[in-house]
Amino acid sequence: MCEVINIALLDDDSIFRQNLRNLLAHQDGICVVGTAENGADALLNLNFHKIDVVLIDVDMPVLDGVNTAKLLAKNYPELAIIMLTAFDHKESLSESLSTGVRGFLTKDIRGEQLATLIKQAHAGFQVLSPEPTRIMRKSYIERQRNIELYSGFADAIATLPRYLYPVFELLIKAKSNKEISKELHLSAATVRSYIAEIYSHTGINNRGELAVTAIKAGF
Missing domain, CATH: 1.10.10.10 (Winged helix-like DNA-binding domain superfamily/Winged helix DNA-binding domain)
Structure with a gap:
């Protein structure tokens, strides 16, 4: 029986979506309740009032990840938003974090680690993979x-x-x-x-x- 944290997955890669859904299905306390291939599809078809955490791919057609995150953060302030990327998106990282998202993770993350970070984000903590952390540290040093x-x-x-x-x-x-x-x-x-x-x-x-x-x- 699913309990505690309801998850939505937003990614235009159907194979990745299914693999991630299967991966999270084996993690205690997590239930995937909806998926979408882009932000526009998600906003039209998912009931975010019943979703606790949404994982959003940065690169999506129609409505990309960053703009989807902005709209969700504005309309569902209690929603924990975690951005997913396969690349070093320095600009997307800074823009996403400025909207109030709870996390920025790379897609090579292991299932157990992802489940832990989802739970931390749901609890209100900021979560980052090692690469986004390195980018932020480098950016901070450059700013200084x-x-x-x-x-x-x-x-x-x-x-x-x-x-x-x-x-x-x-x-x-x-x-x-x-x-x-x-x-x-x-x-x-x-x-x-x-x-x-x-x-x-x-x-x-x-x-x-x-x-x-x-x-x-x-x-």
């Missing part, structure tokens, strides 16, 4: 590095001598030396000298990198 980089750049610009700031503003607007010289009524030699000072002050020595860094730092 960027924060340090752009904070240092902002500090450098804050202490930029005032006579250099107009040149800096035109540089990050991709103006040429000739255009800067004409707009600020400076000689070509002075413009070159001022740009060299800006490079030295910021630690950046080319126009493209200076412009990109300035944009990312909020200028």
Whole structure:
């Protein structure tokens, strides 16, 4: 007899759906009560009021996994949503987690482990496979590095001598030396000298990198 946790499976691969259903059928406390091949089919045909946990494939036709998760999270806030993927979906990972899904798992997960994580998600915990965890850790480290980089750049610009700031503003607007010289009524030699000072002050020595860094730092 099925008890406790009712599961819905959303995946466009019928063989994977059936295999997963068979796998979960042998796990205590879990019952698969519905399946669908895409988000639109699921929203039309499944009664989510009677479902506790839904496993959603990221890559589905008609209505993909992320957008399905958004709609379900909005309309069924008590529903535990777990995303499934066979690939490294960095963008889908971050977008899915921002909608409030309870988990992001790769499809190579073992049955016993999946059952355990389903129960944890149902209990309100966040669950992640090793690969999504690695992606999140890498993303966090990159964000921290960027924060340090752009904070240092902002500090450098804050202490930029005032006579250099107009040149800096035109540089990050991709103006040429000739255009800067004409707009600020400076000689070509002075413009070159001022740009060299800006490079030295910021630690950046080319126009493209200076412009990109300035944009990312909020200028």
